[in-house]
Structure formats: structure tokens, C-alpha cells
Amino acid sequence: MIHRNRVTIIDVARLAGVSKSTVANVLNSPLGVPIQDVTRKRVLEAVAELGYQKNALAAAFSSGRTNTIGILLPQHHQEATSRVYRQFGQELFTAVFDAACEADLRVTSIPNWERDASIEALNDRRVDGLILASIRSRETVAAIYASGIPCVEISSGFGDHLVHPDNEGGIRQAIEHLVGLGHRRIAYYRGPLGDYFASERRYNGFVDACQTYRLSPDECPVLLARVEVTAQLELPLGQRPTAVLTFNDSQASIVYDMAQALGLSVPDDLSVVGFDNSLIAELIRPGLTTIDNALADQARGAVARLMTLWKRDFAGLPVSEAGDQNTMTPLRIPTRLVVRQSTGRVPKGV
Amino acid sequence: MIHRNRVTIIDVARLAGVSKSTVANVLNSPLGVPIQDVTRKRVLEAVAELGYQKNALAAAFSSGRTNTIGILLPQHHQEATSRVYRQFGQELFTAVFDAACEADLRVTSIPNWERDASIEALNDRRVDGLILASIRSRETVAAIYASGIPCVEISSGFGDHLVHPDNEGGIRQAIEHLVGLGHRRIAYYRGPLGDYFASERRYNGFVDACQTYRLSPDECPVLLARVEVTAQLELPLGQRPTAVLTFNDSQASIVYDMAQALGLSVPDDLSVVGFDNSLIAELIRPGLTTIDNALADQARGAVARLMTLWKRDFAGLPVSEAGDQNTMTPLRIPTRLVVRQSTGRVPKGV
């Protein structure tokens, strides 16, 4: 070990002619310990003169708080995981990172967890809390909650502390947009994804919105497989959907490809709406109209939630205290419609 | 502080009937301390029985080693930063993360650095080393090196320890591919990016490759601005480039848009080749032929380099020891041509 002889709090104390406790009080002043202005000034001068830097490691060890959030991304490693899918995790990481920075917290990515079930390894005190992203295994989530580390889930729904986009509302916004353009035959391509939390919510949102806007279920089929989409698009005008709403942007790009194969133009013959406003929506042509899932807001919400859990933890209350409404209520983040070029008025003759 | 009464190494020692040093020796066995099999067994049983988990924080504090790599992504925060650009940083983070996992290391993302020049804040002992990604400020890099934290640069070239893709070789592969398809008029869209490390290398690679393949500089213009690209593509067949090679994938998608605006089909009228094999290359249509920058290999290389720096540090040698060839030589990672649908045979009649 190469302990370059660093300046410690004691050196500062000596130079300033005070005790190390006083130095600590000055440096951690937000804690509310009163200090005379003269003293504070002397200490700060000594700090500046010696170029003192707090040893974050020692502080963390002593206090038990690391000011670090761990983030668990789903199946980060699996070779089979497609790049588009990883993309979501990466965007989420960035969003959490930015939110954490605003709160002066650090972020680390936690490895390997789903593969070797090494959830206990989380317990090594390196993080004060966890953010779980889009986890699909109920057991995993349960085990993590059981470990006692404060944690918040984003885009999944197994545990106590949830943050997710307003999936139903987002779908409603999409339908509203399409209805406004004259569409009545709107298919929902639910896609092959089964076990996502969002999948179910969005599906429910679709059914609800159809009722709200008095769209007949016959005219608004829910499609599960690619062949079904193709079959629908092959129907003659007047019978085929004039718009397809998809579970996420990646599915929308699949619809693009199918439409092209059938000689249908987006948006002239077919309007397409995605969900998430991921990078792909920006990149594919025509630009995809989609529902922004407000990832940055989700992340901010998750970080804030984590911080309230800490505060409560600090006050000594049990985490699962019943009746603590404001932390147990899922945080639902408003979505926003982003209109690009993939949606247009319903074709003439419908 | 909520010190849940956790199991410590001393509890294990007591149960196993040995000293805590012995427990430590068993648990850190790779260090080469010899231990009797009976003892090891007893200790491990005690560990299992008590469910002992090493307090990583205490270990880090005591040893001064955190087994954590910090990664500095460029301009992470700036609002103006485009999503496509962030994408690179995100992919890099993932690549480093994966590489670090293989080496049993953690990764944290370091905030705010370019904005408030808080490089000293890196010195808080939270990380053992740094990976700098595509930094554009020579001063920043110099300051970080000066701080004494071992660090390796990816895709920039200011300091002592570099990892970068074989930019020249990649461009050569691209040219070779195009020449093989019959192209002679190959434009290089260098784009507006000025101060990237890779920018210069790739440009040099282009000039070299043109010489190698005896392509005349007149027929192979280097384009800096969009208007120049448009001007070139407006020339009649026989005079206009039949292929455009771009500095990166994002530029290639711009060329797509310009070609479409001019009624040129990719790849029938115009072949396009990108660089990086980023997500965008996969997503845009037609799929973009591009040079894979082997980010995963770059990351692995960077992590490995960092580890050799630690080893050397540990041996007490000065970091900037002259003549240490194998750590001072930049690591050049081979690239790979990825052929998709954006390249085809040169149009008839050229």
C-alpha cells in the first residue's frame, strides 16, 4: 500500500490551533453545529493552505454512509441481450447518474447479480441504496428488499417503492393524438414481450382509452405476433388499421419494416406511434411519433424517494412501517407526446 | 448511523477458534499465505454459519485500495450534447463495466469534472484508477495525470497511457472494401468535428489508404461541410463520388438524408460507409456498412493497462519511469469491417 503522506484533518487542526472535532464541525457545517466565525475562518484558511482533501473512504467507513447509489440494470451481461435492449439500461443509467449528481451522490453499477444470484454481495456496505431497473424476477426483487438495503424500483412493480411512467396516460395521449387525426381503426401491437411490468399497464391503457374514445374493439385489434400485424396490414383499405400503436419504439421500427415490405407508406398509408422516445425514435426514418417516458423525471423521482427512505431510516423507523403513505405510494411520472413524422391524417376514402 | 450489528471477522475468528489474522488470511487466500487445510475448513465453516460478509468499506479504508475504477465521460451534462453523442459515452461505460466485471472490479461514473474543474475532488480516494474517455481538453488530462491517480485514456491522445482503435487500419479496411466493389471515386466526409483525437487519425488513414490503392486525390475529395457533400453529390454520374466514407456513423446518417433529398438511392447510386459500428448503424435503413471500433476490446485493454499500472505502483516504481516500454506504448485495438446494406457495386456506366 502506497500511503502517500496525505494531509489529514489533524494536520489542519494543528495549523489552525483547534481540535480535530472543530475542524470536522466546520467541514460538515450543514449538520447545524454552531461555530464562531473567527474559528471557521481560521479552519478554512488552514484547509486552503494545506490543500486538505477529505478522505471519502474514511468518512464512509466511519459513518457507514457512502453517499453512493447502486444501480442494477437487467441482464446486463447476457450475450443474447440485444443492443437495442441494452440501450434502455444505458439511458436509464445516465438519467440516474444525472439525478444523483444533482443530489451530490455517486453512482455505481452493480454487476452480475441475476446470473449468480449474489445478492448478498450487495450487502458489502458499498452503497447506501439501490435502484432496480426493470427487473423481471419477483424472487430477485424480494431477496433484495429482504436484505434491508433501501431500494426503489423503476419500471417494475414487485416491491414497495415504485417509480414508473404513467403508462396508461401515455397510451391515452397517443390515442387522443390519432383520433384527432381522424383515425378510428387503431391496432395495438403488444408484441411478444410477456412479463414486463409496463407491458400490462400499457395494454390496460389501450383498452381503457378505446372505451374513452368509443373505439370499437373490432376495429382496434390487439396484435401479439408479427404475422398478425402483416395479416392486418394486408387487408384492403377500409378494413385495415390506419394506425398502429406499439408497446415500445423498437416494435415500431419492426412495423416500419413490415409496412415497407407491403408497399405501405408511413405516414401516408399508415400512422405509427411508439412508446418511450428512445434513441431509435429519433434515428429511424420517418421520425417516430412516440410517448416520451420522461426517464430523467423517473430517475429524479427514484433518487428523491431513496433519500426519503434514508431520512426515515435515520429516524429509526422500520422500513416497512405501515401507513407511511407518502413513501409507499408508487410515483407515477407524467409522459409527453412527441410528434414526429410517422403520424398523419387518416388516408382519404376511409 | 444505523450500525446493524453485523458479523465481523472477529466473530468468525472466535467461532472458528483462531485469530482474526488467520481468518483474514483464509479469506484473502490468493495472497499466497500458506494455511493448513483443517484451519481453512474450520474458518470457512464459521463464515458460512454466521453468514459473514466482508465489509468492503472497511477493507478499502484500511488497505487504501477500493478495487474501483472511475470513468470520466466527456461533457456528460451539457444540455446541448446530443443524444447520439451521449450514446457513445454510454456504450463505452457499458464496455468498461463489463471489462471491469471480468477483472472483479467495480466502476463508478465521475461527475461534473469538465464543468467546474473539480479535478481535485477525484483525489478523495474513492477510486484506484481512472479511465478517461475521449477527452478534448489537454489541460484537463494533464491535471489528472498530475494528480497521481493512475489513468488510461480511451480515444484521446494527450497523456502517457493510451488505448484507441486502429483508426488508420479501419479506414484502410473500408477503402479496401469499396475498391473491391469497383469504387474509385470515394469521398471522405470528415465532418465539422475538429478537435477529436480520432478525427485526425482517421483523416490520415484516408490519405494513406488512397495512396496505397492508387486513388487520385482529385477523385477522392475530403469534405468538411454539409454543403460540400451536397455539391459533390449533385455532380453528374462519372464525376460525382460513388461512395462516401464518413468519420463516424452519425455523419453517415446525415449523408443518407442528403442522398435522399437528391433522389439518390443507397446503395444503388451511392455507397456509404461509417465508422464505429454504433447503434445507429444497426438502426438506420439501409443498414450501414461500418467499421467496428471494438469498444469491448478497447475497454478490456484499458482495464488491463490500469492493472499493470497498479502492479507497478505497488512495486514502488515511479509511474513515469522511462523505458517501461510495455506500459508506455499506446494500445492499438484492431477494428473489423461490418458489411450491411449500404454498400454495393459501383453503378453501371462509371
Next chain:
DNA sequence: AAGACAGGTTGGAACGCTCCAACCATGTGA
């Protein structure tokens, strides 16, 4: 005058590891 109290400061224990010098057997060569 004595007590209570507030503002400001202090000393030292505690955190749970790592690391090292020292130690104890036992075997080996001279």
C-alpha cells in the same frame, strides 16, 4: 448566589479491516 441553559469546543472511543513483525513448532544440514 445558585442553578439552568445556550453557544462553542474538545478528547477519545469506535468503525472493521490490513499488514507486519514476531512467534511457535517442526524439520534439515553442518
Next chain:
DNA sequence: TCACATGGTTGGAGCGTTCCAACCTGTCTT
């Protein structure tokens, strides 16, 4: 027999903070 190495184990110092009870010095209250 002694010196010496070798395998295995141990006790204790040290890391640099945080946190708390205690303390000091005034001022206010009764």
C-alpha cells in the same frame, strides 16, 4: 548440538474519519 530455514499462526498498531458525552464560559432566571 546448534543454527537455520520453512510452514503456519498470532497480536497489535494503524488507517482518518464520525459521533458523543463532557466540558468551559458566559448569560439569564429565580
